[in-house]
Amino acid sequence: MPYLPDLARIQQIAQRSRISQxxxxxxxxxxxxxxxxxxxxxxALSHLFTGIIPRYDFMLITCIxxxxxxxxxxxxxxxxVLVICMFHLLGLVMELFKIHIGSWAYPEFAYAKLFGVPxxxxxxxxxxxxxxxQAWRRFDLQITGWPPHWVTRxxxxxxxxxFFTDHFIYDMRYGIxxxxxxxxxxxxxxxxxxxxxxxxxxxxSFLLIGFFIWIGENAxxxxxxxxxxxxxxxxxxxxxxxxxSWAFLVIVSYIIVAELKMFKxxxxxxxx
Numbered sequence: 001m002p003y004l005p006d007l008a009r010i011q012q013i014a015q016r017s018r019i020s021q022x023x024x025x026x027x028x029x030x031x032x033x034x035x036x037x038x039x040x041x042x043x044a045l046s047h048l049f050t051g052i053i054p055r056y057d058f059m060l061i062t063c064i065x066x067x068x069x070x071x072x073x074x075x076x077x078x079x080x081v082l083v084i085c086m087f088h089l090l091g092l093v094m095e096l097f098k099i100h101i102g103s104w105a106y107p108e109f110a111y112a113k114l115f116g117v118p119x120x121x122x123x124x125x126x127x128x129x130x131x132x133x134q135a136w137r138r139f140d141l142q143i144t145g146w147p148p149h150w151v152t153r154x155x156x157x158x159x160x161x162x163f164f165t166d167h168f169i170y171d172m173r174y175g176i177x178x179x180x181x182x183x184x185x186x187x188x189x190x191x192x193x194x195x196x197x198x199x200x201x202x203x204x205s206f207l208l209i210g211f212f213i214w215i216g217e218n219a220x221x222x223x224x225x226x227x228x229x230x231x232x233x234x235x236x237x238x239x240x241x242x243x244x245s246w247a248f249l250v251i252v253s254y255i256i257v258a259e260l261k262m263f264k265x266x267x268x269x270x271x272x
Contacts, residue, residue: 020194021193021194021196024193024194025193028138028139028193029135031134031138032131032134032135032138032139033131033134034070034075034130034134035066035067035070035076035084035126035127035130035131035134036127036128036130036131036216038066039059039063039066039123039124039127040216040219040220040223042058042059042062042063042066043059043220043223043224044223046058046059047224054108054109054110054111055108055110055224056106056108056109056110056112056113056118056120057110057111057112057118057120059118059120059123060110060112060118060119060120060123063120063123067081067084067123076130076133076134077133077137079260079264080130080133080134080137083129083133083256083257083260084126084129084130084133085126086129086256087122087125087126087128087129087253087256088122088123088125088126089122090125090160091121091122091123091124091125091126092114092117092119092121092122092125094125094163094164095117095121095122096114096115096117097163097164098163099115099116099117100115100116101167102229103228103229104227104228104229105227105229106118106121106227107227108224124220125249128213128249128250128253129253129256129257131209132253132254132257133257135191136257136261139191139192139193140191140192141189141190141191142189142190142191143187143188143189143190143202143258144186144187144188144190145184145186145187145188145202146187146258146262147183147184147187149259149262151183152183152255152258152259153255153259155176155179155180155183155251155255156251156252156255156256158172158176159173159176159248159249159251159252160252162176162248163245163248163249173244173245173248176248177244177248180203180206180251181203184202184203185203187201187202187203188200188201188202189201189202189205202254205254206247206250206251206254207243207247209246209247209250209254210243210244210246210247210248210249210250211243211246211247213246213249213250214238214240214242214243214246217238217242217246218237218238221235221238222235
């Protein structure tokens with residue numbers, strides 16, 4: 001009679017394999033979050049230096065130093081640093097507008113402030129780009145079913161513009177969201193964990209990243225990185241609708257990073 005493997009033993013091995021995969025995935029995700037994690041650590045420690053330097057200025061200096069160190073040690077590449085700098089500028093422009101109309105505020109004094117916006121604030125947006133660049137490289141991301149380039153670029157531009165125009169005309173985010181669901185319905189991101197390919201719908205990845213950024217935003221406002229109007233008297237949880245705002249910011253970031261990565265890959269293929 002041929003040997004029949006014990007079913008319970010097979011299930012036990014499979015369970016251990018799943019746990020191992022989950023641990024490896026968690027470690028890789030933590031490494032992808034190294035820049036935003038360092039930013040949060042600096043926020044938590046910044047109050048210890050208020051007698052020496054304003055908190056916002058301390059954050060600007062430490063963010064710049066952190067960026068230089070990550071580049072020098074090869075944790076971030078030159079192309080990634082350029083993408084992060086671009087996001088810093090995009091975020092800073094948005095901050096200038098949002099502060100002007102009173103969406104939120106940076107109440108503390110700082111020398112490095114421009115029209116009420118501390119210059120370090122752009123790094124909060126740059127940290128999203130840093131995560132995406134790191135994840136792309138560490139998980140060897142590949143995307144199937146990506147919409148035509150002209151579609152993604154128009155959608156990215158519309159989302160970014162809507163962050164400004166929604167204060168004057170109808171908020172188009174949900175209409176744009178329907179277009180995103182339609183055009184990205186077949187898009188799947190393939191990532192590798194310990195050499196094994198895993199798949200996830202791109203739209204789901206937008207929502208998950210936006211949700212975890214919202215959790216981080218709650219921690220940031222608690223640490224005093226900025227304050228919404230309803231948080232000036234005492235801290236309260238950030239409104240749930242901000243999850244959609246972060247998800248749309250993730251989509252813009254995702255599109256920019258993906259388009260740049262695809263363009264670079266195509267350029268290399270043409271050279272070869």
